[in-house]
Amino acid sequence: DGRPGATHITLPPFGKGWGGAPCLPVPRSPAEGLRAWAMEKARPQWGNPLQFVFACISYAVGLGNVWRFPYLCQMYGGGSFLVPYIIMLILEGMPLLYLELAVGQRMRQGSIGAWRTISPYLSGVGVASVVASFFLSMYYNVINAWSFWYLFHSFQDPLPWSVCPLNDNLTGYDEECEKASSTQYFWYRKTLNISPSIQESGGVQWEPALCLILAWLVVYLCILRGTESTGKVVYFTALLPYCVLIIYLVRGLTLHGATNGLVYMFTPKVEQLANPKTWISAATQIFFSLGLGFGSLIAFASYNEPSNDCQKHAIVVSLINSSTSIFSSIVTFSIYGFKATFNYENCLSKVILLLTNSFDLEDGFLTASNLEPMKDYLASTYPSKYSEVFPHIRNCSLESELNTAVQGTGLAFIVYTEAIKNMEVSQLWSVLYFFMLLTLGIGSMLGNTAAILTPLTDSKVISRHLSREAISGLVCLISCGISMVFTMEAGNYWFDIFNDYAATLSLLLIVLVEIIAVCYVYGLRRFGSDLQAMTGHTLNWYWKAMWAGVSPLLIVSLFIFYLSDYILMGTLQYQAWDATQGKLVTKDYPSYALAVIWLLVASSTMCIPLVALGIFITHCLKKRGTAAVA
């Protein structure tokens, strides 16, 4: 290639030894270095560093930022929740994110290969990550299916969740819908067709099943060509949610009653800072919001060029993730304020109507402002009639409307839709909103599937027989088939099981082992010099302090807290929808559901010790075999 002093030699085949130090980052052994070098030649890469940043952002910024953070903010002290949140971001979020990105960029392999490079006994960590990612992608895509369902139903006038359907003889509304609300009815009856308990599983509902198949097809379309296609899609999935959030911010702030919600949210309740649950929730939220431990970040970073400045990217991604949470909670709370004010005013008008009808007062005589004094007047003037009416008069309170803290699918599909149906041009807002949910969900799914596919395509055994498209297709097909469980009538209960247990405890363990592996097995100093060789930056004392001390301690305390929470809770319970009453009731899990929960937690956590044990045994057998031969 024209450089003076250059000579051409033929590289000997693998295993025959290789003299001379390489120009590449230091591998563990010459053979390892050969393999790494050869794989480097064929490894796909991001088109430019911006695609990598966008991929990380679209993975990290997901539905949790929209529907979990506002709930936590509301529960744990409003504006004062930001204090533990930012502290945890600095102590835990940024260091762990940088660690995963650095590991991926350094090892240039998926999670299994990366941890195997650090120590063969630790490949179990990679396997556990893949298992956890598999569980996550199974149930996460069901949310995308629901978003598709709502998106397709947004093109109607009136919106189907804004009116109750009529009953059979057309004289009134459907009973279940009357008892609950029209949005709840649409979610529980029309979308999920939920059964009264987890034992009654019912059959697969074809409508959500179709939407689920479509969701998996869209995911397959995006990951089909690897980083080539993913890199283009992430521009869209990373940027569109922000466009929609800004539009919603402007719309939300101009809604009537939005300021009520904002004032409510941002009023700090400083006494919540003394509650340990506040700090634990902040730590947990940072941890799960960044998507650590699934192997997706390692996978994304492995497609980077080694000289990429992942420190800067780690800080940027974690800051953007947290600011998106705060930003979306502003939007959510202005919507909350609007909904609460609307319901409060509705409640007031119902009371006014009731009083006007009972006492035959002039229409329009009672208003919101003179209601209280008039009530007293009526109570004193017509005591007997008032005492008849009194039980039916609801106490309307704006506080109690704002206090209904909702998270998860309930927030996204019930509360938001209730607010949207009362806006003007509600079809447009509905389409925008569900499109945003879709891009958030698909963006996260790209990361989840990358975590599963990267180790599979890295493995030579599999990639020799199957092309990348075939592997992706197979993974999508299997996940789609299994996740049909969530489209059954009891599917939402199984969804809640997966959501709460599949990837919580195991992830804490995985990340703990990851930090210990990098700091103490691989060596913090060695890792630091590797990073310096790669990127040119020396490792700051801040990162060293966090990786070696603070973050592991935090994770251990989170782990202990979760374990003790599970143990102390006794029997696990769930919320079931009671159609006759039109509300949620608490029920106990049956024994086979508990068995599934334990299986979920065990199957990913047990990978770590089991694989280590397996490798140890094969190692011993090999040693004994070579000893017998020699």
Added chain:
Amino acid sequence: MLWPLFFLMTAIHAELCQPDAENAFKVRLSIRTALGDKAYVWDTNEEYLFRAMVAFSMRKVPNRGATEISHVLLCNVTQRVSFWFVVTDPSKNHTLPAVEVQSAIRMNRNRINNAFSLNDHTLEFLKIPSTFAPPMEPSVPIWIIIFGVIFCIVIVAVTLLILSGIRQHRRNTKGPSGVDDTEDKCENTITVENGIPCDPLDTKGGHINEVFLTEEERLTPL
């Protein structure tokens, strides 16, 4: 001499039309709620119109004798605006059965509402439930149409990508056999510099592996 008869008639009327009387219906209007500033005042002329509409509804019932406006009696008009009404038979001695009146009003509910610029919620006949209009269901639900469109687009895109991938793969394998899987054959020509093997420039698109550029700066220049 006519006065006692007049009082008798009013007494009978008063008996026929009373709150909770047999076959009497309560009507409630919320004019200000419906019309806001354009609300009209409820006076005897409006009552006359109401009686006329009820009489009209009764006349539309087949096989019923012609009901006159004077057969419709109103009483207990409150400020709300609410009142009770009954429909008497031509002899003005007893009231028509509630079932008949109910079905007649239900048939013509729309006309009555329109006469007062109100709707089913603001002009309420208590005890006469209004029939809701059945929702307009298109033959194919809209969501399936949109689903079908998006589904077809995605399938076409997936097929195109897979086919182009297969075509690219075939072109690669048909190409020079020397450019084969380096991992399998483990043989390749590389550049050695100062006894150190370095990755040559990637010929794919002139893409320079920046690792080696930075590495070069740290190596002793030749």
